[in-house]
Amino acid sequence: MHKSMGQSMVDFSFNLPPEENIKALKAKKPKLSFKYDEVMHEAHLKAFTIAKVTKLDLLSDIQDSLLKAQSEGKSFEVWKKEIKPTLAKKGWLGKVEVINDKTGESKTINVNNTRLKKIYNTNMRTANAQGRAKAQYALEGEIYLRYIALQDGLTRPSHLKMQGITLHRDDPFWKTNYPPNGWNCRCVVRAYSKAECESQGFSISQTPPLPIASVDWSYDKRGLEKDNSLNTILDSKLKKFAKDNNKSVFVESLQATKEDISQVRKNYAAIKTLKQKALKGKADKEFIPIAKTTQTLQNLLHTKAKEIYLSGWTLKTHTHHTNVAEFDYSLLPFLIRDTNVYKVKESKENHIVYFSKFGSYYKAVFKVTQNKEEVFLVSLSKGNKKI
Incomplete structure (x- = not known):
């Protein structure tokens, strides 16, 4: 996950797993805002908005924690106890000074139990409301x-x-x-x-x-x-900061985010098609690119390969991983970010990398071809606790 110290709006788009109320919370995209009235109306639901939070990685942490609370039925008191150390570590607890990029306005806010309860209640209610609506319209x-x-x-x-x-x-x-x-x-x-x-x-x-x-x-x-507003928002932000040298890091973050989003969307559709063919025995030797390798992953795998591939054979032979769906495979561009890696193991044939994202823990097994020119994801598993 790329970081940004700015406060302009940044979205993420995710495909969704089955249960409707969890779907609603996962569907929300982290978005930065200074004042609610500066955010387009759709932001309250289509974007995961928490006013005055200024760091993308912090937004992601809050989203992960709320998603986990939703899926495990955690009360506000339990969620608050678990999230507070993260907020304190990243400087978003107690009195916090924030600056609006747009106006230069500086304001001190108090991140206390009242504010946390508002964040918790609002997002739990909107997640449940969207799940209810989808059920009613079905x-x-x-x-x-x-x-x-x-x-x-x-x-x-x-x-x-x-x-x-x-x-x-x-x-x-x-x-x-x-x-x-x-x-x-x-x-x-x-x-x-x-x-x-x-x-x-x-x-x-x-x-x-x-x-x-x-x-x-x-x-x-x-x-x-x-x-359909995601790319429009990202494009507008890229144009806004493209000529500002001081915003170069932010521009790079936005561009990388846009590329990840595009890849995830392509992944989901391609993986569904490949899996359907594979289950019919028609795609054992077919494979598709699902992510670009990071420099860290290249160093770990001793390769300069730019792409990570997924084969029909893997999808066909891993159906026993019942809690891993096309959704999870499609998220690989986000999972392989360095900030999500918490453990790495190496063997003669494979490299195993452990990720934490969206309230879940993933174990990914990568294999490099003998000529070191291709990388394949050969297994993906998921759990609610560290694997």
Whole structure:
């Protein structure tokens, strides 16, 4: 993972494993921001946004920790206890001075339990909301959604006005008003068939003329559409800093990130196709490039090979690794970054490298051909604890 001390927005794109609420959290891309109103609306969901955090590696650490908390059902107190040493080590705990690249504005913020709880709650809720939306839109038949606002005296008045609104799931209203509709919003949406609406006495509402959600949250939070904004954002940032010599390191980081994202997208599609062919016995000798070697990996493997390849035979013969999917193989460009490596082993034939990423621990086995010109990933396994 490349690092950046700047505060401009940087995204990452990941393909997703099966379970919907974990998918939502993994799908979020680390994005830097100074103020929430400087971030495009889609950032709250399509990007993993934590205001005033200024280092990409720190964002990645927070994302990893939240993903692990989500998958293991950890409470806020447990997550807080585990993440605090990392925050302290990287200078993001207690009073922290941050500077806005855009304006030069300096501000002291207090990273305390209240701020951490807001980060935890907001991201857990949005992850669960997106998982719920995907499940509701996967239902067959004519489905209606009903807005539910808690009536306990703590709900915002604008949200209470939405209580009971019942509309077809394809109604444009949901594009801008599917909850959450604000920080710490507790509203939810429930799905009903037409028959269920009739039996419960729910009348179909008229589409409100204007969005009711707050301005900062009136965007599509369901995560149903493919995010096509990533390259546009990266291109705009590259152009902005290209002529500034002081930003050269940041530009290199952005360019590398863009290349990684492009490779991951290609990987996922290519790996799925290769695996399907391999399982039919039609691709045993086929192989595809899935990542570029790093200098560290080249030194370790004693090769100058630029590419890492994956064969149909490996995909076919490693189906017993049931927790490793096309998603995991496609992430190799990110896994092999030096900052993710925590252990290395060598043998006469293979080199084994251990990575920690996205709340999981990976063991990758690499093999170099006799002429030292090609590198193959011959095995990939994954666990929740260090292997």
